[in-house]
Each structure stands twice: as C-alpha cells, then as structure tokens.
Amino acid sequence: LSLVDVKEDFFKVLHPKLTVLIAAYSKDKRPNVMACSWITPASEEPPLIAAFLARTSYTRQLILESKYFTVNVPTLDLLKAVWVAGTRSGRRGDKIKAMGVAVKPAKNVDAPIIDGCAAYLECKLNQAIEVGECTALIGEVVEAYANPQLFQAGAWSVERAKLLLHLGGALFTLPSGTVKAK
Numbered sequence: 001l002s003l004v005d006v007k008e009d010f011f012k013v014l015h016p017k018l019t020v021l022i023a024a025y026s027k028d029k030r031p032n033v034m035a036c037s038w039i040t041p042a043s044e045e046p047p048l049i050a051a052f053l054a055r056t057s058y059t060r061q062l063i064l065e066s067k068y069f070t071v072n073v074p075t076l077d078l079l080k081a082v083w084v085a086g087t088r089s090g091r092r093g094d095k096i097k098a099m100g101v102a103v104k105p106a107k108n109v110d111a112p113i114i115d116g117c118a119a120y121l122e123c124k125l126n127q128a129i130e131v132g133e134c135t136a137l138i139g140e141v142v143e144a145y146a147n148p149q150l151f152q153a154g155a156w157s158v159e160r161a162k163l164l165l166h167l168g169g170a171l172f173t174l175p176s177g178t179v180k181a182k
C-alpha cells in the first residue's frame, strides 16, 4: 500500500474534533457566536482551555474587548444553527437571529450562553497568543455545568448525547460508542 500526500489537509488528520459554539458580547451587549472545533483543554490546575480563532473572526474581537466568553456544546439537533454560526460573520447582521436560538446571560461571566446546549464552560480571558493566522485565546474556566442526562459520572454518555464531531468543511461524524481501556 502506498500512502498518499495529505499535506493540504494536514489539520484534518487531527480531526474529528468536538464542535462548540463560542459566544461573547459586544460593547453594547449584543451577543455573537461562532462555531469552533479547534479547542482543547490546556491545564487542570488552574483550569485553562485554548481556542484557536482566526484573526478575521468578529467573536475573537469581542473576546479581546470584553475579556469573557462561553463555550457551548451543541448536539445534533443544533446542526443547522451550528452551520449558520460557522459560515456567517456577526459583523454583518444579527447571527443569533439567523440561527434561531435563544441566548441568556451566563451565571458568572459577562458573556451570553446559547439555550439548548448539552454543556457550558464560562471563561475569563487569561492570555492571547498570536499563532499563524489564528489567535490562541487561553480562557480560565470559571464555571462549568452540563445536562445530567447527557454527562454522567464524569463522562459524556455518547449514546444519548449526539455530540457533533467535526471532520472538516461541512462534514461531521457522531460518536458511535464507548470502550474501556481497563
């Protein structure tokens, strides 16, 4: 078997990745949201995450201005809204309205959360690092809460939570089961 060159798609070799919605307020308290799959835990003590947002993204600008954001974990029923969040910019018109979702204020940070998601992380911006065409936004997790029917005993119940795993472009896959290493 000869291997094929996938350099052009190198990042997709590291997918599937959990798709989230990142939300923040503008200075005049208008909520905006974008789809993001380049996001990862970065530290447990203190609790930090890293999200890689293109410098062109409006959400990135809002987070740098407000210093707060939320990570919202959607499931399959929000696929259409996720696609809108990931293909339009909040710079041009009210994206929340186009997505057909409801937002409300987060509990403990100055940012919105998206109704109907399976879990939420409320974050305070800790650091912003320029990385290629992206900015790594390091967020300290101030609050984290989840739907108890979908996240049980410290893990996703993937048979119930139809999490969207991004393959790249318009392609997603769904988790198909759980295995135990011991």
Ligand SMILES: Cc1cc2nc3c(=O)[nH]c(=O)nc-3n(C[C@H](O)[C@H](O)[C@H](O)COP(=O)(O)O)c2cc1C
Pocket: 019, 032, 033, 034, 035, 036, 037, 038, 039, 052, 053, 054, 056, 057, 058, 059, 060, 082, 083, 085, 086, 087, 088, 089, 090, 091, 095, 166, 169
């Ligand atoms: C499934 C999916 C995942 C995405 N992941 C990222 C990402 O990790 N980083 C990024 O900068 N853009 C990502 N995008 C693209 C942004 O969501 C898109 O550019 C969006 O229009 C930015 O909106 P904004 O300008 O309102 O912030 C993704 C798009 C989709 C559909």
